[in-house]
Amino acid sequence: MESLGIHRDSELSISLVDEDEMSALHVRWMDEPGATDVLSFPMDEMKPHSAAQGPGMVGDIVLCPDFAVKQAKDAGHSLQEELELLTVHGVLHLLGYDHRESEEKKVMFGLQEEFLGKWRSKA
Numbered sequence: 424m425e426s427l428g429i430h431r432d433s434e435l436s437i438s439l440v441d442e443d444e445m446s447a448l449h450v451r452w453m454d455e456p457g458a459t460d461v462l463s464f465p466m467d468e469m470k471p472h473s474a475a476q477g478p479g480m481v482g483d484i485v486l487c488p489d490f491a492v493k494q495a496k497d498a499g500h501s502l503q504e505e506l507e508l509l510t511v512h513g514v515l516h517l518l519g520y521d522h523r524e525s526e527e528k529k530v531m532f533g534l535q536e537e538f539l540g541k542w543r544s545k546a
Contacts, residue, residue, distance in 0.1 A: 433478045433481050439487075461509040
């Protein structure tokens with residue numbers, strides 16, 4: 424988040440839920456049925472590289488490991504790697520990135536891969 428200009432003292436909440444809870448959240452907040460892998464709920468409308476941005480509440484990310492384990496298997500990597508990807512994906516959503524349009528997707532997924540690469544090279 425610091426590389427996107429978010430103050431290092433900003434707060435972020437990450438919750439892990441089962442498929443039933445994720446399905447309920449997905450219906451309640453997105454009006455879409457069934458579980459999903461990650462949901463993001465921004466709080467202070469923090470944006471990347473905003474001038475004079477102090478610490479704030481970035482928002483909440485909700486992950487569903489039960490759902491993610493299936494995706495990890497399909498992608499041929501570990502659950503850990505999938506949860507790392509989903510966490511970065513969720514943070515980018517909190518900061519206003521999206522992937523509805525092809526150009527948006529190119530930017531967001533490019534950042535996602537860049538950040539994951541940096542994270543994993545330090546591990």
